Amino acid sequence: MLQEQKSEFTKQTILNESFKLFYKNGFKTTSVDTIMKTTKLTKGAFYHHYKNKKELGLAVISLKLQERVFKGMIEPLQQPGNVVNILENTFSERLKSFSLHDKKHGCPTNNFINEIGDFETAYQMALKQIIDNWRDALILLLERGKTEGSIKQNISSASVAVYLISAFEGVRGIRKLYDTDVILDEYMSGLSIYLQQIKH
Amino acid sequence: MLQEQKSEFTKQTILNESFKLFYKNGFKTTSVDTIMKTTKLTKGAFYHHYKNKKELGLAVISLKLQERVFKGMIEPLQQPGNVVNILENTFSERLKSFSLHDKKHGCPTNNFINEIGDFETAYQMALKQIIDNWRDALILLLERGKTEGSIKQNISSASVAVYLISAFEGVRGIRKLYDTDVILDEYMSGLSIYLQQIKH
DNA sequence: TATAAAAAATACTAGTAGGTATGTTTTTTA
DNA sequence: TAAAAAACATACCTACTAGTATTTTTTATA
Known part of the structure; x- marks a missing residue:
């Protein structure tokens, strides 16, 4: 070779x-x-x-985690169609698609954030990049929804984006504590309620 | 002595x-x-x-973390008054009250959950207890709101409770990546939007 | 006040951590 | 095909890890 x-x-x-x-x-x-x-x-x-373990950690963040979030949570947002449907599908389907392993161990990005997000600036910045990309993609979609009339005009896209991301990452952690998917079902139902509010 | x-x-x-x-x-x-x-x-x-480090870890969870969540997030729910106001105040005021240290390092309970929530059953159960107590207190408050007519009847209290907790814990982690409170302001605005939907 | 028991200090073990120095093998290139 | 360079292996170093065995100090009690 x-x-x-x-x-x-x-x-x-x-x-x-x-x-x-x-x-x-x-x-x-x-x-x-x-x-x-x-x-x-x-x-x-x-x-x-x-060079050292730190360089490996940064490589895992900017290559593996970045790609995972992009394919799972950002790319699906960039399709045509009704914005509220896309949001509900992306967040719900992603959760449903997880293996037992992935449910048990939560979100790898969120794990990194909580373990070393406050540890060193280099990690912080690399992880921030992932969340910023995700947030930006959600804002873009929500703004499209406003233009098309499917999303209320008077709500802040950034606020909705941050709240959606926060709840998703939060429940990925909380699910670790349970042996069943009840908590995920409740999350999805709670998400639906939220999306009803931003719908025009 | x-x-x-x-x-x-x-x-x-x-x-x-x-x-x-x-x-x-x-x-x-x-x-x-x-x-x-x-x-x-x-x-x-x-x-x-x-006995060992594990026993200490469990003591910190069931004594220190338990108490912290109770005083900060559960006790405030048990006051009289309008349910939606109590929810908004409890989640928002708590965030605003955090020191720079607490913003930087996130939620100690959430940190434990993400670090060792999937590591050993003993930790898992001790942490689960905290979330269950919090969830139960939220459900109780929401049910009171339904009885009093301030909360919509047709929404699941458990779902709202889980979504509220998830978003709160999620943003505590994400805030670690930023040097400003913008993300917290966006969260609080996103929370407001959510509470508008469950209001009767 | 002597003795027992609890509290805490000291000294240690075996195993693991990240990282380095140096040696060997494989591949490239002149 | 010989020399250079890249890829990888082996052996090792120092610092740190959880935990133990033993001794000293402090407090309670008879």
């Missing part, structure tokens, strides 16, 4: 395994040794590709 | 310092050594009063 391809493959493998382990066991409490054991590689390989 | 009093004082000191350090730096990443250094006591004292 070409050296460049092989090297890139190794780096991606480390990144992917790291994401999984951070998601399952937390960032700070997952050691470089543990990561490299799952990749069947050694520490030498790790420190050849990444 | 009486032995019993002195002993209880020491145990409380360890508990209080632990809460502060867990809040600031996380549970898993705060060592028993670090805790005992701030108390000016030694490891011998710690392991005399607590």
Whole structure:
């Protein structure tokens, strides 16, 4: 295999395994040794590709988490159709689509935010980028709804966007405490009530 | 000093310092050594009063966190007055009352939930208790509102309760990423919009 | 006031953490 | 095909981790 391809493959493998382990066991409490054991590689390989654990953490945030939020929560907003329907579908369907694993361990982005969002500026900024992108995409959709007449004119799109994101991330955490989906069903019903209010 | 009093004082000191350090730096990443250094006591004292770190963690959850949520978010719900006003005041005033430290580090309960809510059943259950109490208190208030005619009859109190809690906990995390209170203002405005919908 | 018991201090263990120094293997290139 | 460079492996270092064993100090009690 070409050296460049092989090297890139190794780096991606480390990144992917790291994401999984951070998601399952937390960032700070997952050691470089543990990561490299799952990749069947050694520490030498790790420190050849990444400067240190911090650089890996930032890579997981700006590559894995960013992509996950984009595909799951932002891209679905950019379709044509009724704005309120898109909102309800995006938030509800996303929740329904989660595996047991993903329900148990919450939102990987929210986990990072709560674990290291107040730890170092570099992490803070990388995570902020994700939320800002999400918020902006929601605002854009809500403004389209106002233009099309499906969303009330007198409500602040930014406020609705932030409230929607907050509730979603919040319930992803709270669900960790329960063994059933009752809390998710209640969330979805609570979301519906909210969307009724912003509908024109 | 009486032995019993002195002993209880020491145990409380360890508990209080632990809460502060867990809040600031996380549970898993705060060592028993670090805790005992701030108390000016030694490891011998710690392991005399607590079986292990897990027991301490559970004590912080069921004593410190429980009390904090009760005083800040449950007790204010149990006053007489218009239900919608009580809800708006409780959630908004609480946010406004937070110090810079508390804004920076989010909600200590939510931090525990996201860090170890999926780690061990014992933690899960202790944390679940807090959320259940909060949820129950909100449902009780909303049901009173329905009886009094200030809250719409056809909305599920449990759903509204869960959505309110989720959004509150969610924004406490997200605020960590920002250096300003803009996100909190947007949350509060988004909350207002929600409460308009459930008002009769 | 001697003795027992509780509270706390000291010294230690075995295991894990991030990171480094150096060696070996593989691939590229001249 | 030999030398250079990149990819990866091995061995190790220092600092820190939860927890234990033992000793000293303080307090209660007979």
